[in-house]
Amino acid sequence: MIKLLTVFCHxxxxxxxxxxxxxxxxxxxxxxxxxxxxxxxxxxxxxxxxSAAYVVLDTDSGLTGFGLTFTLGKGTEIVVCAVEALxxxxxxxxxxxxxxxFRGFYRLLTSDSQMRWLGPEKGVxxxxxxxxxxxxxxxxxxxxxxxxWKLLVDMEPKQLVSCIDFRYITDVLTEEEALGQIKDQMQxxxxxxxxxxxxxxxxxxxxxxxxxxxxLKSGWTRFKVKVGADLEDDVRRCRIIRQMIGPDNxxxxxxxxRWDVAEAISWVSKLAEFRPLWIEEPxxxxxxxxxxxxxxxxxxxxxxxxxxxxxxxxxxxxxxxQASALQFVxxxxxxxxxxxxxxxxxxxxxxxxxxxxxxxxxxxxxxxxQHLILFDYICVSADLRNRMCEYxxxxxxxxxxxxVIQDAHYMPPKDPGYSCEMLxxxxxxxxxxxxxxxxxxxx
Amino acid sequence: MIKLLTVFCHxxxxxxxxxxxxxxxxxxxxxxxxxxxxxxxxxxxxxxxxSAAYVVLDTDSGLTGFGLTFTLGKGTEIVVCAVEALxxxxxxxxxxxxxxxFRGFYRLLTSDSQMRWLGPEKGVxxxxxxxxxxxxxxxxxxxxxxxxWKLLVDMEPKQLVSCIDFRYITDVLTEEEALGQIKDQMQxxxxxxxxxxxxxxxxxxxxxxxxxxxxLKSGWTRFKVKVGADLEDDVRRCRIIRQMIGPDNxxxxxxxxRWDVAEAISWVSKLAEFRPLWIEEPxxxxxxxxxxxxxxxxxxxxxxxxxxxxxxxxxxxxxxxQASALQFVxxxxxxxxxxxxxxxxxxxxxxxxxxxxxxxxxxxxxxxxQHLILFDYICVSADLRNRMCEYxxxxxxxxxxxxVIQDAHYMPPKDPGYSCEMLxxxxxxxxxxxxxxxxxxxx
Numbered sequence: 001m002i003k004l005l006t007v008f009c010h011x012x013x014x015x016x017x018x019x020x021x022x023x024x025x026x027x028x029x030x031x032x033x034x035x036x037x038x039x040x041x042x043x044x045x046x047x048x049x050x051s052a053a054y055v056v057l058d059t060d061s062g063l064t065g066f067g068l069t070f071t072l073g074k075g076t077e078i079v080v081c082a083v084e085a086l087x088x089x090x091x092x093x094x095x096x097x098x099x100x101x102f103r104g105f106y107r108l109l110t111s112d113s114q115m116r117w118l119g120p121e122k123g124v125x126x127x128x129x130x131x132x133x134x135x136x137x138x139x140x141x142x143x144x145x146x147x148x149w150k151l152l153v154d155m156e157p158k159q160l161v162s163c164i165d166f167r168y169i170t171d172v173l174t175e176e177e178a179l180g181q182i183k184d185q186m187q188x189x190x191x192x193x194x195x196x197x198x199x200x201x202x203x204x205x206x207x208x209x210x211x212x213x214x215x216l217k218s219g220w221t222r223f224k225v226k227v228g229a230d231l232e233d234d235v236r237r238c239r240i241i242r243q244m245i246g247p248d249n250x251x252x253x254x255x256x257x258r259w260d261v262a263e264a265i266s267w268v269s270k271l272a273e274f275r276p277l278w279i280e281e282p283x284x285x286x287x288x289x290x291x292x293x294x295x296x297x298x299x300x301x302x303x304x305x306x307x308x309x310x311x312x313x314x315x316x317x318x319x320x321x322q323a324s325a326l327q328f329v330x331x332x333x334x335x336x337x338x339x340x341x342x343x344x345x346x347x348x349x350x351x352x353x354x355x356x357x358x359x360x361x362x363x364x365x366x367x368x369x370q371h372l373i374l375f376d377y378i379c380v381s382a383d384l385r386n387r388m389c390e391y392x393x394x395x396x397x398x399x400x401x402x403x404v405i406q407d408a409h410y411m412p413p414k415d416p417g418y419s420c421e422m423l424x425x426x427x428x429x430x431x432x433x434x435x436x437x438x439x440x441x442x443x
Numbered sequence: 444m445i446k447l448l449t450v451f452c453h454x455x456x457x458x459x460x461x462x463x464x465x466x467x468x469x470x471x472x473x474x475x476x477x478x479x480x481x482x483x484x485x486x487x488x489x490x491x492x493x494s495a496a497y498v499v500l501d502t503d504s505g506l507t508g509f510g511l512t513f514t515l516g517k518g519t520e521i522v523v524c525a526v527e528a529l530x531x532x533x534x535x536x537x538x539x540x541x542x543x544x545f546r547g548f549y550r551l552l553t554s555d556s557q558m559r560w561l562g563p564e565k566g567v568x569x570x571x572x573x574x575x576x577x578x579x580x581x582x583x584x585x586x587x588x589x590x591x592w593k594l595l596v597d598m599e600p601k602q603l604v605s606c607i608d609f610r611y612i613t614d615v616l617t618e619e620e621a622l623g624q625i626k627d628q629m630q631x632x633x634x635x636x637x638x639x640x641x642x643x644x645x646x647x648x649x650x651x652x653x654x655x656x657x658x659l660k661s662g663w664t665r666f667k668v669k670v671g672a673d674l675e676d677d678v679r680r681c682r683i684i685r686q687m688i689g690p691d692n693x694x695x696x697x698x699x700x701r702w703d704v705a706e707a708i709s710w711v712s713k714l715a716e717f718r719p720l721w722i723e724e725p726x727x728x729x730x731x732x733x734x735x736x737x738x739x740x741x742x743x744x745x746x747x748x749x750x751x752x753x754x755x756x757x758x759x760x761x762x763x764x765q766a767s768a769l770q771f772v773x774x775x776x777x778x779x780x781x782x783x784x785x786x787x788x789x790x791x792x793x794x795x796x797x798x799x800x801x802x803x804x805x806x807x808x809x810x811x812x813q814h815l816i817l818f819d820y821i822c823v824s825a826d827l828r829n830r831m832c833e834y835x836x837x838x839x840x841x842x843x844x845x846x847v848i849q850d851a852h853y854m855p856p857k858d859p860g861y862s863c864e865m866l867x868x869x870x871x872x873x874x875x876x877x878x879x880x881x882x883x884x885x886x
Contacts (some may be wrong), residue, residue: 016640025731038620044554044556044559045557045559045560045636046556047556047557048556048560049557057802071560072556072557072558072560074460074528074555074557074558074559075528075555075557075558075560075561075568075784076526077524077528078521078524078567080520080521081521081524082518082567083521085521112517112815113487113489113491114490114491114492114514114515114516114517114518115515115517116487116488116515117488117491117515117518117753118518118521118566118567119523119566120700120727120728120730121564122566122729122755123523123561123567124521124562124567124568125518125521125567126566127561127568130774166703167727168703168726168727168729168733169703170729171703171705171733171736175498216665229745250668257563260609260611260612261614262613262614263613283611284611285760286565286611286755286756286759286762286839287611289731289762289765289766290611290614290761290762310560313728313729314580315733319729319730319731319732319733319786322732323732417614430826443528
């Protein structure tokens with residue numbers, strides 16, 4: 001089947017629009033100077049400029065696919081360079097050829113015999129893979145005229161599972177087992193969200209209070225605070241926010257990998273009086289056994305451990321689950337290998353009965369991950385207990401189909417695709433270093 | 444102290460040569476077309492072109508530092524791009540300023556608040572860090588007029604330990620504990636080596652036999668075979684090599700991450716009759732718990748598990764040791780954050796009483812890692828049982844101070860530095876894509 005399609009694609013005079021041959025890939029370095037206002041600041045990332053390696057796939061049918069991966073400013077050009085290196089594996093292929101063996105295509109990108117040395121499946125090369133595959137999924141959803149979550153929900157379970165590379169996870173989840181986990185039912189309602197916008201580390205107390213007041217008025221009931229730089233500050237800030245939101249609303253805290261294992265346990269214990277639901281990223285994202293020790297120590301205090309936004313791939317998530325090292329799985333739409341790898345993680349989390357609460361924020365992450373969490377709810381978990389999706393209220397105005405939040409819920413997107421198309425005017429203004437936003441910056 | 448030095452460095456008229464201010468960093472993409480002869484071929488890397496991102500640091504004193512990180516061809520330009528992004532953190536600094544707070548400098552490179560998102564401490568950005576830091580260590584050793592291993596051996600334990608970033612490993616090794624592990628004795632003798640040159644996966648049987656015969660004549664007693672593509676082939680090749688080397692010599696096998704966990708156990712069990720000392724890289728380099736399961740299953744057969752050449756950082760090595768997931772630690776001079784991070788791993792391995800048998804081969808890896816293993820023997824382990832360093836006989840002729848092997852032992856290098864300076868003519872001929880070797884290639 002694949003070979004046949006390839007032959008068709010290569011026939012110069014063959015122009016069946018429905019094959020959607022990818023004839024061009026462009027990638028641009030797009031940066032937003034968010035560090036100027038301390039948006040996104042935390043204990044380890046003190047001055048992030050939310051940025052993206054932004055990919056556009058052109059096809060011979062005239063349809064276009066948009067994808068991105070999220071970065072923090074400096075170094076985005078390295079991811080751009082990596083996307084350019086992957087382009088030769090994408091351009092010239094037909095969409096139908098890709099999706100009819102999506103597992104094979106995924107492995108083509110992640111296991112190139114020379115390039116895999118640079119990862120494998122981690123860091124820059126995996127971020128680049130995510131950007132490319134996000135664009136492919138966007139293109140696929142557009143050709144079907146559906147938002148991505150609907151494309152997933154409508155898909156035969158067998159086809160869905162055929163998108164996953166089970167290499168290295170079969171000791172926990174096999175293809176047959178995965179098939180049995182996908183439900184065929186359909187439901188539609190908003191998905192609960194929590195907000196991180198109120199309490200970035202760099203915000204002064206007055207701003208924090210004002211933002212809490214505003215958020216409560218808009219219906220928010222779940223709040224996250226950045227901690228980890230200074231214990232006294234953390235106590236003060238947690239006290240303020242707990243007072244502002246009252247005893248019944250939910251509070252989470254996030255240290256962004258600031259501590260070693262023993263330090264995490266002792267620091268978080270001192271914040272237990274504010275009853276956080278979870279401590280997020282207490283230590284290195286690579287330290288499975290460290291997270292397990294922290295989970296064990298904090299369980300008697302009723303505090304769970306959440307991590308995942310810098311968890312590099314499905315093999316790491318597998319072990320976090322095996323070792324009971326987390327109580328909340330935070331998938332990321334741009335660090336893992338796109339929908340394909342996130343499907344594997346959603347199914348493993350379900351098997352271990354651990355709720356998924358995605359990482360979002362940055363630029364475009366809310367737009368992307370809403371599709372994954374809707375799919376998870378409808379077809380995998382069918383459960384909202386202890387489940388919610390992060391929300392950050394920055395930079396949505398730059399997308400052609402921004403997220404819709406109503407009463408602290410993500411409303412299901414309706415437009416075809418994966419919701420990560422940016423306004424062309426935004427891309428041009430924010431392209432680094434030649435866009436006007438950066439050219440005019442006095443730095 | 445540091446601040447003072449910075450001020451000195453910035454004074455335009457101040458020209459104390461001994462500060463060795465780094466005034467320029469160049470990085471080049473150097474590739475060798477090794478895939479043409481199937482050198483280096485294994486079950487996952489079928490056609491490697493041994494390559495390097497090659498860094499040169501120029502100083503105002505006229506001294507030069509040389510460093511590299513090893514790659515497999517395609518994608519080397521991404522690592523070059525990452526080195527260029529790191530350059531701004533290096534150029535303008537004085538060597539004395541760097542080494543008087545080497546831990547701080549290490550963290551400056553690995554924890555830049557925007558760039559760490561691209562790792563942290565893994566993949567492309569960590570390979571680039573290794574190349575830069577390898578050049579800094581080379582420069583340091585040259586300023587002292589010593590080979591790197593001697594610089595390390597002569598160093599006060601306190602200064603040595605101050606080069607290590609203990610972040611995320613203090614639950615296993617603290618600075619105080621590390622200090623106690625460093626011996627002050629000195630010894631000098633060759634370090635035992637094993638050869639991987641005889642049995643790359645792509646070599647035909649006759650070539651394998653001939654290479655074994657030659658190696659035995661040269662005094663080799665330890666041999667490694669690539670396996671994992673086809674079980675029948677593996678049985679045949681292992682039988683040939685065991686017959687060639689006899690029952691008393693040592694055989695190791697290497698699957699280069701080809702298997703899932705259960706598959707690894709069953710496949711290796713079928714090769715047990717050939718009595719391999721270890722199975723190397725049976726599965727994903729990220730799967731600590733998987734390696735632990737494999738170790739446990741193979742222990743009754745007398746087969747150990749070795750891994751490390753793609754182990755991304757000290758946090759992963761820490762867990763491999765905690766979980767008894769390996770019986771041989773294979774450090775790599777280019778994947779970890781240079782000498783600094785390898786020191787942490789050597790000390791942790793010593794604490795867990797697990798022998799270190801470094802990964803080498805590629806291009807420049809033997810030249811680099813010989814320094815680390817000499818230091819380990821003299822100052823940390825003082826033990827040769829079950830210890831040996833990989834050796835591959837390719838591409839040494841391109842270095843100004845190539846390794847010296849006598850009777851299957853690495854002889855201690857005598858020239859100042861870290862032994863990774865290439866002949867300038869080599870660099871120019873092999874630079875990609877403009878060097879003559881690549882321009883003339885009919886591909």
